[in-house]
Amino acid sequence: DGGITQSPKYLFRKEGQNVTLSCEQNLNHDAMYWYRQDPGQGLRLIYYSQIVNDFQKGDIAEGYSVSREKKESFPLTVTSAQKNPTAFYLCASSTGTGGGTGELFFGEGSRLTVL
Amino acid sequence: AQKITQTQPGMFVQEKEAVTLDCTYDTSDQSYGLFWYKQPSSGEMIFLIYQGSYDEQNATEGRYSLNFQKARKSANLVISASQLGDSAMYFCAMRPFSGGGADGLTFGKGTHLIIQP
Numbered sequence: 001d002g003g004i005t006q007s008p009k010y011l012f013r014k015e016g017q018n019v020t021l022s023c024e025q026n027l028n029h030d031a032m033y034w035y036r037q038d039p040g041q042g043l044r045l046i047y048y049s050q051i052v053n054d055f056q057k058g059d060i061a062e063g064y065s066v067s068r069e070k071k072e073s074f075p076l077t078v079t080s081a082q083k084n085p086t087a088f089y090l091c092a093s094s095t096g097t098g099g100g101t102g103e104l105f106f107g108e109g110s111r112l113t114v115l
Numbered sequence: 116a117q118k119i120t121q122t123q124p125g126m127f128v129q130e131k132e133a134v135t136l137d138c139t140y141d142t143s144d145q146s147y148g149l150f151w152y153k154q155p156s157s158g159e160m161i162f163l164i165y166q167g168s169y170d171e172q173n174a175t176e177g178r179y180s181l182n183f184q185k186a187r188k189s190a191n192l193v194i195s196a197s198q199l200g201d202s203a204m205y206f207c208a209m210r211p212f213s214g215g216g217a218d219g220l221t222f223g224k225g226t227h228l229i230i231q232p
Contacts, residue, residue, distance in 0.1 A: 033219045042119070042206060042222035043160075050218075058219065088158060092219075101148050101167070102210050104220055106160035 002027045006091050006107035013085075013114050021076045021110045023091035030095065032074035033104065036060060037088040046089075049074055078112060086114045117142045119207050119223035126228050128197050135182070136192040136226050138207035146212040149190040150220060151181065154204040163205075166190060202230045 004025045013019045025032065031050050035043040045058030049068040063082025068074055074093075078085045088111050092104040118141040128134045140149065151163040166174045166181045174181040182191040190209075194201055204227050208220040 031219075035219075035222075040124075040224070042224040043208075043220075044222075045219050048219050056218070090158075090160065092160075101150075101165045102212075102220070103150065103162050103165060104160075105162075109158040111158075 004091055004093055004105055004107035006089075006110050009108065009110060011110060011112045013112070015114055016080045018080055019078045019085075019112065021078070021089055021091075021112070023074045023076065023107060024072055025074075025091075025093045025105075026072060027093055027105060028071070029093035029105070030071070031093060032068070033092040033094075034058075034064070034066065034074070034076045035090045035092065037090060037109075043090060046076065085112060087112060117144075117147075117209055117211065117221040119209060119221055121207055121223035121226050123226045124224075126226060128228065128230055130199060130230050130232050131196055134194045134197050134201075134228065136194075136205050136207075136228065138190045138192065138223060140188050140190060140207070140209050142188075142209065142211060144211035144213050148210050148212065149181070149183070150208040150210075151179070151190075151192045152206045152208065152222075153201075154206065154225070156203070160206075164192070197230050199230050199232060202228060204228075 007022045033048040034046040047066040049055035065077045091107045120139045147168045149166045153161045164176045164179045178195045180193045204225045206225045207223045
């Protein structure tokens with residue numbers, strides 16, 4: 001089955017620790033994205049990548065970092081510089097500039113709680 | 116920059132009734148796509164329907180239809196014959212086609228729909 005796998009689903013960390021959220025896709029999509037969702041809020045774009053070894057900041061990139069060493073993988077690191085990291089994180093992919101509607105396919109999300 | 120506005124934070128609807136979820140958008144792009152997603156309490160985002168700005172017909176997918184009024188910059192989602200399983204958050208989103216359009220979707224804040232038996 002093709003899809004996007006995020007792990008872990010739930011994560012608890014102490015304040016000041018860096019954490020890395022995993023995102024893997026087997027849809028052969030070029031573009032991948034990380035969104036953050038807070039209660040009662042929509043999704044806000046953190047980072048996106050249109051191609052391997054390249055990525056761009058989204059609207060709320062401060063305190064986050066990413067890498068795109070493989071087409072299938074787009075991990076997100078929440079650093080200690082992120083002031084309010086407790087949130088629901090969603091990874092997505094799309095065909096990017098390869099055509100289609102640009103619909104995003106989402107993983108099931110990772111819920112990060114910082115104690 | 117794009118902006119999506121969903122003015123209904125929450126809605127209660129009787130089962131089997133039709134429901135309209137409002138969405139207005141703001142963009143300077145002439146060519147763009149509009150999307151609706153459903154997010155159940157489990158958290159995953161489920162794609163429902165898409166409308167291109169140059170599509171002449173309103174999009175339909177089963178019980179979902181999109182009431183697209185380009186001049187008003189409105190893209191309301193209509194769910195016919197609502198079911199208990201329709202209870203969820205619903206998000207309107209858009210992306211411009213300029214620049215290749217691979218820089219993601221802009222989302223509204225969502226509408227929490229609750230279907231009552």
